[in-house]
Amino acid sequence: MQNENQTQAQAGPSREGWHKTTIRIPFYTSQHAQIAKQALEVDKEQNGSFVHRELLTEGDILIANYETTTVRLLRLSTNSFLSSLDLVIRTMTSFASDPNDKFISDEELEKNKEEANQSAGGSKEGIELKGDGRGAGSGEEVKSES
Template structure:
């Protein structure tokens, strides 16, 4: 997938360039990130060119700009956007190699915690109604 932000026009010879290579957990994650940031167009499309490519699990972003200042602004804006994408993916599309507990694992841990803590009775009120949760101070 590639996206061109600037119309074909003057040669980009002499423009300032940078290439960013951002690794992801899987090729699918890299494709998803590419699609998420591809919708954002460059504000200075005449003076800034951006191309996105996915190479296996790497998002490759190539920038070219007429000035160093525009290049810095464009890449800073992009890095801010990709940071949001990465943080979102960390929450909703975690590393597939991370071990995730099954329901059976969680039930086993819960059972063991109840056994160790006395059978899972939890917090109980005293017979006189005083104690945790009663709203009255216990002396």
């Protein structure tokens, strides 16, 4: 009997009867899911003996498995996780864009600018906004002087 208890203690506490949930979050790519996982793994659970969190990725899906001793801890832990996840996603949106978004080259931007100036009746030099009270901030466009 004592050997059985020692074996169980070495393997960790039993989580029988704990409350469980799984959260699955899709990302643009598997690389994005992996980046989010690495960013979220840095923060360890504060109540480590009462809360168990496991983060995994399956392709472009981040999976968060939670097990807690009480429903209240499950709610608090997942709310905290979702708050951190929100920050990670906002940051990734700014710095790791959707790979399906078309990347516009400098040449395409220049062509778009020229087309916009031509359709607005401007010359090839384009429209310049001057800061002398007539341009920027006044709503008055001033054509560049050649």
